Amino acid sequence: MPKFLRIDMTNLQLKWEECPEKYLALGGRALTSQFVLDEVPATCHPLGEYNKLIIAPGLLSGTNAPSSGRLSVGAKSPLTGGIKESNAGGICSQKIANLDIKAIVVEGQPKEKGFWMVKISPEGAEILPANDLAGKGTYEVTDILRQRYGSKVGVITIGPAGEMLLAGAGVTNNDSDGNSSRYAGRGGLGAVMGSKGLKAIVVDAPKTFDVPVKDKERFSAAAKKFAKILTSHPVCGEGLPAFGTNVLMNIINEAGTLPVRNFSNNGRFDLANNVGGETLAEVAKARGGKATHACHPGCVMRCSNVYPMPDGKVCSPIEYETAWCFGPNLEISDLDVVAKLNYLCNDIGLDTIEMGVALGVLMEAGVIPFGDAEAAIKALEEVGQGTPAGRILGNGAVFVGKAYGVTRVPAVKGQGIPAYDPRSCKGNGVTYATTPMGGDHTAGYAVTANILKVGGFVDPTKAEGQVDLSRNLQIATAAVDSTGLCLFVAFAVLDNPEGLPTVVEMLNAQYGLNLTVDDVTKLGQSVLKNEREFNAKAGFTSADDRLPEFFYSEKLAPHNTVFDISDEELDSVFNF
Amino acid sequence: MPKFLRIDMTNLQLKWEECPEKYLALGGRALTSQFVLDEVPATCHPLGEYNKLIIAPGLLSGTNAPSSGRLSVGAKSPLTGGIKESNAGGICSQKIANLDIKAIVVEGQPKEKGFWMVKISPEGAEILPANDLAGKGTYEVTDILRQRYGSKVGVITIGPAGEMLLAGAGVTNNDSDGNSSRYAGRGGLGAVMGSKGLKAIVVDAPKTFDVPVKDKERFSAAAKKFAKILTSHPVCGEGLPAFGTNVLMNIINEAGTLPVRNFSNNGRFDLANNVGGETLAEVAKARGGKATHACHPGCVMRCSNVYPMPDGKVCSPIEYETAWCFGPNLEISDLDVVAKLNYLCNDIGLDTIEMGVALGVLMEAGVIPFGDAEAAIKALEEVGQGTPAGRILGNGAVFVGKAYGVTRVPAVKGQGIPAYDPRSCKGNGVTYATTPMGGDHTAGYAVTANILKVGGFVDPTKAEGQVDLSRNLQIATAAVDSTGLCLFVAFAVLDNPEGLPTVVEMLNAQYGLNLTVDDVTKLGQSVLKNEREFNAKAGFTSADDRLPEFFYSEKLAPHNTVFDISDEELDSVFNF
Structure with a gap:
């Protein structure tokens, strides 16, 4: 059974618990957002004792599904004051999943100032003093911990910015080269980790692709098919591998x-x-x-x-x-x-x-x-x-x-x-204005249909169609962010009718489920509803679902457009 | 007919207009809050072109009603993001009223950086360059302008903090000694004035107590009676004059x-x-x-x-x-x-x-x-x-x-x-949490009944009765802040059954009205409703009507109490 590892920073104790039933079918963002809604008081101080930081691999993380190693980090954000999920690549998601850990939860706050670290391996977990790491940059911390625990370990850490509780601080982990630069960057989650006095988590797991899969053969076929869907798409298979983002x-x-x-x-x-x-x-x-x-x-x-x-x-x-x-x-x-x-x-x-x-x-x-x-x-x-x-x-x-x-x-x-720019990529403007995450391009990346002509075309300079575009993308993204798949699979999934069914096929094969494509939509919708519920409790209203006023009045060359999606239209994004 | 003086900082022009009908029966905070609700978009940037600063004497300002020279300043606050009224003593309220000016409205924003000032006298008003005053402290600015325009003028000004658009900046004016220290301090209104490029307003008016009064004899009798009510009260007549606040x-x-x-x-x-x-x-x-x-x-x-x-x-x-x-x-x-x-x-x-x-x-x-x-x-x-x-x-x-x-x-x-401290002066805690003004002791000064035993006694360490106390005080305060009377008259008014009727008598005599004591309550309620409406449009919710979490968990000696008014009780403050 998958487990929760609770790191109680008030008493400097670790606690393993069976993953609560209600979280079993969730992963990544679906899990972190549900958890934050359930366990974090929405009006609490984001840097105080009542906030909790949750780190969760996606549903497919730790399998050999291609591009499925994203790690979600969630909490109440010190930057936005609302709910936050930020996800990153790196090697830790797959390692955590392979330790049969559904989520790591960091809670409480040390009674005295100082920093600690947690070491997790197949043998168990321990909490250790880490004042020797305090003040050090993430590269050095990662080097030290890889020297101390072996070059294959994953290191989740924060830099001095997180220790200083700055709202621009992120949580990082390393890639296979040991390079500490895979950031769950947005929303100040590094400051939440810093406020808990937690400098680093070392994840020592020998396995990467071996989480239990109910029907291995079926899964393997679907994973192979999905890899092909990705590699045969011009963006996923050519543009991104050639020049990156x-x-x-x-x-x-x-x-x-x-x-x-x-x-x-x-x-x-x-x-x-x-x-x-x-x-x-x-x-x-x-x-x-x-x-x-x-x-x-x-x-x-x-x-x-x-x-x-x-x-x-x-x-x-x-x-x-x-x-x-x-x-x-x-x-x-x-x-x-x-x-x-x-x-x-x-x-x-x-x-x-x-x-x-x-x-x-x-x-x-x-x-x-x-x-x-x-x-x-x-x-x-x-x-x-x-x-x-x-x-x-x-x-x-x-x-x-x-x-x-x-x-x-x-x-x-x-x-x-x-x-x-939201004035001439208006679908993204709708996403920026309305996503529960705050100004975030990944939450509903309308650049697809606005600019790249992936998944259709919606004229980026016109108001028409942008709300529908953003809504559908926000729902799809919330679902993708829950699987551990990289968001960039969306390019292929949007253009290939077999894309989404193949993702569903992998999930069904892994968990022995009977999900349909509709269930994926429902999952995405439910994630967004949870996040909106948290934000409403935290005091957000439709007044927060707006762009800064200069986007409405200052024209942008060369199209000479302003952002002109009406308040009423913006308020219709979540009408599902 | 009383006038509005509009200072258009975009075009550097002044415009006189007859006081709009709907504002005729309003003054002070009632006027500034109604005006801000009517003319300032609630979601605008407080330091941007759409915010407006309004300066208004109280209803009784400029008469010889005792202690009636408070000047209200209103706008959307850069500190709170909500509506703000802050009022001050000094000599300007009475001078402005005696120039038959109902309100001064500062709007727009200069196209180029720089500072200007406005000079107002019985002969009219003019807008003048004031870059020579920029960067100077309020004492020096006031000295310069009193030397330039005569030692009797009133000077409304901001210091470098307002010019720098700092949210802690206030708007000040001078007292009869020429001392520039009578602050509408709270809420960052000095930054709003600074954002308009307005460094100072010089008010040159020979008269102080001569605004038109419909029934002079009746007014005079009421004013005398009110002075006696004040001077015979132990706080207003003894404590305050002896040792000040x-x-x-x-x-x-x-x-x-x-x-x-x-x-x-x-x-x-x-x-x-x-x-x-x-x-x-x-x-x-x-x-x-x-x-x-x-x-x-x-x-x-x-x-x-x-x-x-x-x-x-x-x-x-x-x-x-x-x-x-x-x-x-x-x-x-x-x-x-x-x-x-x-x-x-x-x-x-x-x-x-x-x-x-x-x-x-x-x-x-x-x-x-x-x-x-x-x-x-x-x-x-x-x-x-x-x-x-x-x-x-x-x-x-x-x-x-x-x-x-x-x-x-x-x-x-x-x-x-x-x-x-709201933990052992819980009536004030309710006011801090719920007033549309943000943490503000004057908005519903429950110290009266909690500590001073003025207007009854409500045990300050207990939760019971604090919501009713704060509600009634907030309503009364909103009304008092509209009259131009100093809030400290409340000590006497609360203890003397003839207090409030005498205030009403002065208003009726001045304006030829037939107000009752109930109408004063209604005025206060309507001010609060306007302010709450603005704040709701600006995005405030009940989540904003709370104290910081440490007041709920950390005990305060010597009474060893925490703030324990429930959210439901706090949400009932404005149930009228």
Whole structure:
């Protein structure tokens, strides 16, 4: 029977319990969101004793289903004040699943200041002092713990940002190279882990693909079929493996929906290609890095990369949204600067998107100039040092905006909006406005039909059809985020009628269930309902389901559009 | 006919208009709150172009009704995100009323950065460049403008804090001595004025008590009677004139509800008397200052004071809540330090209460030590300098808490809670939790019946009766805040059955109305309903009508009580 591992930080005790019946058929985001709704008081202080951090592999994690190793982290968010699920690749999801652990729950708060770590292996789990790791960056912590416990262990950790309880802090874990850069970055979950005094979790499990599967043969056939569906799709099988997510840079620029200079009035950046995927692949390969790389074992899309930096260190990966937020968003066009900022975030334990958006606001405030790479690097270094300026930046875009009285802050529910301007990618605008997660592109990635013409086409500059598009994607995403599958499988699933039935087939074979495709929709809907219920209890209303006012009044070139989805339409997103 | 003066900061134009019919019977808070509800989009950015700042004298301001010179300032608050009315003494309310101006409305936003001022006199109004005043403290600005326009003018202004758009910034005006220290301090309204590029309003009016009164004889009789009601009450006629509001220091300490060391577990401070009203009166008199002083012409309670500081400057007044927040709340027991911090806030343009509560949180975070006067002074000076640390502090208690990850932040709806611990002054706790204003002691000052035994007695340590007490006080306060009368008349009005009818008599005589005492209740209720409506539109829910969680779990000595009014009871406050 799968287990819950409860880490009681108040009494510094561990407790194994059988996975409660009601959570057995849930995984990933479905599990974390249900759990947070059930056990976390919605109005509690996110950094206080009543919040809980839950870490859960997806339903398919630990099998050999392709690209199924995502790890979900959930809690009440210190950034948004609402419910949060953020998921990451890395090697820990599959390891945790193979230890027959349904979820790790971190609760309570130590009576005295200090940091601890938890070591989990097939032999059991133990809680250990970790003050020796406190203050250290995630790269060093991961190195130390891999030296201490073996190079195959997975290390879930936070950086100084999480220890300092900054709302921009993420939770990371390492990939197969030992690289600590697979972030559940969004929503400040690293600060929740920090508030519990938990610096790291070491997951020592020899197995990766061996969780119990009821009907192995049937599962194996479905998994193979699904791999083929992925590899035969032009995005999943060609674009992503060739250039990674940063293949989007030139596409989004060409589409005129690339936010430049803190979402100013121009959706194009003439130097975009300098920080785009094609350039990245070329430079990475020339320096002995990799243009394609798997963030977790068994991924067939391999959209990650390994970028050697001039100082000899390696940044892996540079994602499109990171290249955007440290590039065009700041009017910076030097990939090595992007890599440096990315690396700093990884090491300090910060969400790259939140920091990039926050730096944009800092530049909008005139505190540092747009395009000033040195100033941006110094600003980010100060976060790690915990100076007052660093604490302002490290708490995210809205915090920077308040500190300096900036009204043009691209954020929803306290969370910075990423890499697709909602004025000319309006489907994403609907997602940003309405997802319970706050400004989040992954929650309903309408770039598919708006720009990539995957799963149909909905004109990104028009209001028509965007609410339906976002709604369907949000439902599908909530379901996918529960399986442990990478969201990028959606490209293929949306275009291939056999995609979703094959996912269902894998789930049925693994768990001995009789789910239909409709059940997947119902699962996604129920996840969203749970999250909306939590947020309503926490005090969210439809007033929170809006974009910042400047998107409604300032036109964006070249399409010269504003965001014009009415409040009534936005309020109809969750009418199921 | 009374007029509205609209200051259009977008086009730098002034516009006189007849007071709209619907606002004729309103004044003070009733007017500002109705206006904000009517003209300010509830979800707008408080520092953006759509917010409006409205400045309105009370209904009785400009007559010779005793203690009727309060000036209301309203807007959407950058501190709370909700509706805000904050009122102050000083000489401007009566002057504005005597210019037949019902309200001054500041709207729009300059297209280019810069500061302007408005000069108003019987001859008209004009808008003038004021970049020469930018960056200057309120004392200097007031001195300059009194030199320029005559020593009798009233000056409404903001300090550097308002210019820097800090959420702790207030709007001040001067008293008869030319002392710029009469603050509409709470809620960050100074930042709203700053966001409009308006540095100052000079009110040049020769008259103080001569607004039109329909039945002068009847009014005069009622005003005389009301003066007698005030002067014959032990609080209004004796306690306040002798020691000012700071007479409360020893009373609240004795009652065991004095918040000490950022609302820690002890409601008493052994050195409270060092910063209390009796000491203040003694020192002030010994140094040639005043223990009693009127904040505006015609006040019979004269609860203000003039405190000469060792450096030769004068701080006037030191209120109880200020002495508390810079004294016991920080474990500081030196009145000269309190005066220095108070003076700094006045000059930089900051709300003393918000800064005192914020400093408490900064000390809780360990950034500076409790009791360290020098560090507190330096921290406050940095606000004026606009350093990153200064911007953190200047944005208030919740902002400091977020910057440093502090969970024990005594604030509601983003606004710091003042000088009466809600765990053993539970009526005030209900007010803090539920008033649309955020943590605000004046909104329903249950200290009356809880501690002072004015208007009956409700045991402050028990839950019973507090909701009714707070509800009735909130209604009465909303009405009083609309008349221009100082809230302190409530002590006498609550104890004297002729009090309220005499207020009604003055209103009827002035305006030729036939109001009854019931109509005053209805007015107060309607003000609260308007404010609640605005807040609901802005996204507030019952989740916002709660105290911070530590008040529910940490016991306060000496009564060893927690705040234990249930959510259901709190939600019943506005059941009228």
